[in-house]
Amino acid sequence: MPDLSRRRALTAATALAGATVLAVPAARASAPSRDHDAPAAFDEVYKGRRIQGRPSSGGGHHHHGGGYSVSVDGVELHVMRNADGTWISVVSHYDPVSTPRAAARAAVDELQGARLLPFPAPAN
Amino acid sequence: MTVRKNQASLTAEEKRRFVAAVLELKRSGRYDDFVTTHNAFIVGDTDDGERTGHRSPSFLPWHRRFLLEFERALQSVDASVALPYWDWSTDRSPRSSLWAPDFLGGTGRSRDGQVMDGPFAASAGKWPVNVRVDNRTYLRRSLGTSVRELPTRAEVDSVLAMATYDMAPWNSASDGFRNHLEGWRGVNLHNRVHVWVGGQMATGVSPNDPVFWLHHAYIDKLWAEWQRRHPGSAYVPGGGTPNVVDLNETMKPWNDMTPAALLDHTPHYTFDV
Numbered sequence: 281m282p283d284l285s286r287r288r289a290l291t292a293a294t295a296l297a298g299a300t301v302l303a304v305p306a307a308r309a310s311a312p313s314r315d316h317d318a319p320a321a322f323d324e325v326y327k328g329r330r331i332q333g334r335p336s337s338g339g340g341h342h343h344h345g346g347g348y349s350v351s352v353d354g355v356e357l358h359v360m361r362n363a364d365g366t367w368i369s370v371v372s373h374y375d376p377v378s379t380p381r382a383a384a385r386a387a388v389d390e391l392q393g394a395r396l397l398p399f400p401a402p403a404n
Numbered sequence: 405m406t407v408r409k410n411q412a413s414l415t416a417e418e419k420r421r422f423v424a425a426v427l428e429l430k431r432s433g434r435y436d437d438f439v440t441t442h443n444a445f446i447v448g449d450t451d452d453g454e455r456t457g458h459r460s461p462s463f464l465p466w467h468r469r470f471l472l473e474f475e476r477a478l479q480s481v482d483a484s485v486a487l488p489y490w491d492w493s494t495d496r497s498p499r500s501s502l503w504a505p506d507f508l509g510g511t512g513r514s515r516d517g518q519v520m521d522g523p524f525a526a527s528a529g530k531w532p533v534n535v536r537v538d539n540r541t542y543l544r545r546s547l548g549t550s551v552r553e554l555p556t557r558a559e560v561d562s563v564l565a566m567a568t569y570d571m572a573p574w575n576s577a578s579d580g581f582r583n584h585l586e587g588w589r590g591v592n593l594h595n596r597v598h599v600w601v602g603g604q605m606a607t608g609v610s611p612n613d614p615v616f617w618l619h620h621a622y623i624d625k626l627w628a629e630w631q632r633r634h635p636g637s638a639y640v641p642g643g644g645t646p647n648v649v650d651l652n653e654t655m656k657p658w659n660d661m662t663p664a665a666l667l668d669h670t671p672h673y674t675f676d677v
């Protein structure tokens with residue numbers, strides 16, 4: 281169920297702003313910066329869940345993690361790299377950890393077995 | 405005139421009316437639009453890209469406007485309702501009256517974090533979590549688990565003492581008042597409270613927990629206290645900053661109001677103290 285679809289985000293933002301046509305951040309097609317040294321890829325089973333991470337090309341996709349994508353059981357986990365090199369994810373957004381693998385493990389801890397919902401498809 | 409009161413001093417009737425108005429916004433679907441908007445910004449705001457709602461100088465005016473929109477929505481249901489604030493430096497225990505069954509309900513059970521009492525418990529049938537990042541549809545909390553202690557008054561005072569509003573690079577690496585209040589640097593005030601509550605409050609869809617508004621109403625009050633302590637200190641940057649909302653630039657998603665227009669809260673509401 282695409283609870284966080286781009287269309288819904290835009291609808292909500294429009295509702296808040298009256299009839300104005302808007303561009304919210306989720307709809308931006310900005311390419312992530314590629315000047316960071318991306319962490320190495322990983323692939324492991326943690327607490328029974330398969331967590332994977334790899335540098336990604338970005339290419340207008342939603343990867344705000346400085347060109348790095350993470351998944352839990354094959355479903356993308358939205359991650360983000362902070363200016364100091366620490367990481368957060370959409371399920372642990374106020375608590376930076378040192379690596380994307382640590383963010384994936386923190387997500388598995390937080391999910392307690394629940395299934396991650398797919399992050400909305402990139403704006404095309 | 406709207407007066408925002410400390411949640412600890414609300415009467416039983418004020419609590420009842422606040423809860424009823426929140427539940428009505430939920431029932432009508434308007435509540436979830438606020439959750440969706442917040443998540444869109446929190447995943448879109450990046451340290452090296454455009455940033456508006458978080459990790460940037462406009463964190464404070466953006467949330468001031470966001471709360472004003474929510475408060476106006478509440479008042480369209482019940483004109484007597486104002487947003488209460490939660491001074492977590494004083495009411496710092498899971499046994500606080502904030503978490504009683506007649507107000508927000510308590511912490512989640514250990515097995516799955518599910519909140520089991522109060523008007524927002526899934527079992528009460530009126531609080532489906534629709535805007536979510538995983539398949540759990542019930543409100544969750546884990547008060548004081550991921551981080552043991554809420555900020556102390558001394559920690560709050562140490563941040564209020566910072567005379568500079570914000571500093572380059574205007575993001576989570578900045579020194580200055582805004583980023584210390586937001587919590588990416590230093591003793592960590594705002595972020596730590598999200599983590600302390602746990603559950604949805606620790607995620608990008610944090611407004612799924614009604615305590616979101618009480619937490620941010622207190623963050624907003626701390627901004628007002630900071631202004632009183634530092635009358636010569638201004639919102640910065642003043643202009644020409646890429647990806648960052650300058651003093652006289654309008655903010656998304658509303659596009660009709662600048663930080664400059666939101667510096668003074670008194671045209672919109674006052675505080676009880």
